[in-house]
Amino acid sequence: MAAKVKVSARLRPFVNNETSDDAVIVNPEEGTISISNPRPGATDRFKFSFTSCYDQSATQEEIFMRDVQPLIEHAFNGLVCTVFAYGVTSSGKTHTIQGNVSEPGIIPRVVKAILERKHLMDQGSVSIAVSYMEIYKDDVYDLLVARENAPKLPIREDMNGKIFVANLSEKSIGSFQEFDRIYSHACKSRSTGSTNLNRASSRSHALLTLTVTKLDVSANKVLIGKVNLVDLAGSENNKLTGNDPSRMAESSAINKSLTVLGQVVHALNTGASRIPYRDSKLTRILQDALGGSSIGLLICNLAPGVKFRQDTLNTLNFATRTKQIENRPVVNERDTRPAAKPHFAAAAPARAPLGPR
Ligand code: ADP
Numbered sequence: 001m002a003a004k005v006k007v008s009a010r011l012r013p014f015v016n017n018e019t020s021d022d023a024v025i026v027n028p029e030e031g032t033i034s035i036s037n038p039r040p041g042a043t044d045r046f047k048f049s050f051t052s053c054y055d056q057s058a059t060q061e062e063i064f065m066r067d068v069q070p071l072i073e074h075a076f077n078g079l080v081c082t083v084f085a086y087g088v089t090s091s092g093k094t095h096t097i098q099g100n101v102s103e104p105g106i107i108p109r110v111v112k113a114i115l116e117r118k119h120l121m122d123q124g125s126v127s128i129a130v131s132y133m134e135i136y137k138d139d140v141y142d143l144l145v146a147r148e149n150a151p152k153l154p155i156r157e158d159m160n161g162k163i164f165v166a167n168l169s170e171k172s173i174g175s176f177q178e179f180d181r182i183y184s185h186a187c188k189s190r191s192t193g194s195t196n197l198n199r200a201s202s203r204s205h206a207l208l209t210l211t212v213t214k215l216d217v218s219a220n221k222v223l224i225g226k227v228n229l230v231d232l233a234g235s236e237n238n239k240l241t242g243n244d245p246s247r248m249a250e251s252s253a254i255n256k257s258l259t260v261l262g263q264v265v266h267a268l269n270t271g272a273s274r275i276p277y278r279d280s281k282l283t284r285i286l287q288d289a290l291g292g293s294s295i296g297l298l299i300c301n302l303a304p305g306v307k308f309r310q311d312t313l314n315t316l317n318f319a320t321r322t323k324q325i326e327n328r329p330v331v332n333e334r335d336t337r338p339a340a341k342p343h344f345a346a347a348a349p350a351r352a353p354l355g356p357r
């Protein structure tokens with residue numbers, strides 16, 4: 001059975017010197033978001049409904065408890081759970097996924113919840129590990145190794161057709177302090193690395209994975225569950241008018257991966273027979289996290305105000321296209337070609353997009 005991807009939306013508060021207006025209004029009880037029509041002279045509003053809608057007063061705790069905390073149990077039962085933050089640059093993706101010391105986001109809360117659950121169980125039977133990668137211009141980098149040494153990592157396929165990132169490091173964590181040390185260091189190296197490489201973190205996807213390995217001695221089995229937490233690249237229109245080839249490659253990689261993500265989610269949620277995982281590295285890496293027995297949550301982050309109205313409308317339209325529609329079993333696409341080579345995904349042919357654009 002295909003697992004549907006749940007979609008929720010969060011409107012961030014006005015920050016800095018932004019002037020407040022009512023371009024976007026959230027009604028959390030009703031589960032709706034309304035936005036004024038950007039067409040000049042128009043007075044009507046568009047209305048969208050989602051399972052969870054968070055207004056400007058929503059707290060990190062509220063979002064975690066309602067949408068994310070229920071995933072922890074699944075990870076202990078050997079399932080793969082994935083949370084994506086989607087939205088334009090400055091819409092609150094990093095705030096939601098990572099947060100800060102006074103308002104910790106989803107990552108530290110998930111780590112704490114997993115560790116707490118582990119401590120309630122037989123200590124020796126559960127182990128937790130973390131990996132952290134960045135996908136930039138369709139290349140994959142390890143964020144847990146020093147930036148200057150970080151090579152591009154190849155995507156490979158094992159004998160069972162399972163996709164993995166070769167040579168990605170995985171660190172075992174026993175306490176929150178231990179995690180925090182590794183993670184803070186990685187976050188710092190991500191931003192300095194970005195500057196050195198002349199790129200902004202808003203133009204890459206960051207994927208943190210927590211792996212929960214549970215040994216069931218009496219049943220002779222090991223359950224391996226995962227929680228993937230993804231801070232996506234900014235979804236603003238990345239079309240560039242200039243002719244800087246490096247920026248053009250960057251933009252087309254961002255556009256493509258986000259479009260394919262939308263197509264994959266849509267295909268899963270409508271029960272399509274072909275899921276276009278292969279069409280981007282992001283979806284290829286997350287193939288086992290999207291569909292199959294896995295569970296997904298897409299959080300659409302929205303920036304308030306008239307200034308972002310067109311972007312907000314684009315995000316809400318993306319979310320609506322990807323929202324669950326009906327429940328049907330699905331056949332996941334399998335590659336029938338013989339053994340994969342390194343960099344296989346990069347060489348995969350482009351395919352016609354599925355679903356409405
Ligand atoms: P993105 O990662 O989507 O580019 P950020 O998470 O960096 O956006 O958010 C942009 C700015 O808005 C940051 O200064 C951030 O601290 C602030 N912000 C975002 N969401 C919230 C929120 N829910 N409450 C308070 N400040 C927020």
Ligand code: MG
Nearest residue numbers: 093094201202
């Ligand atoms: Mg960000």
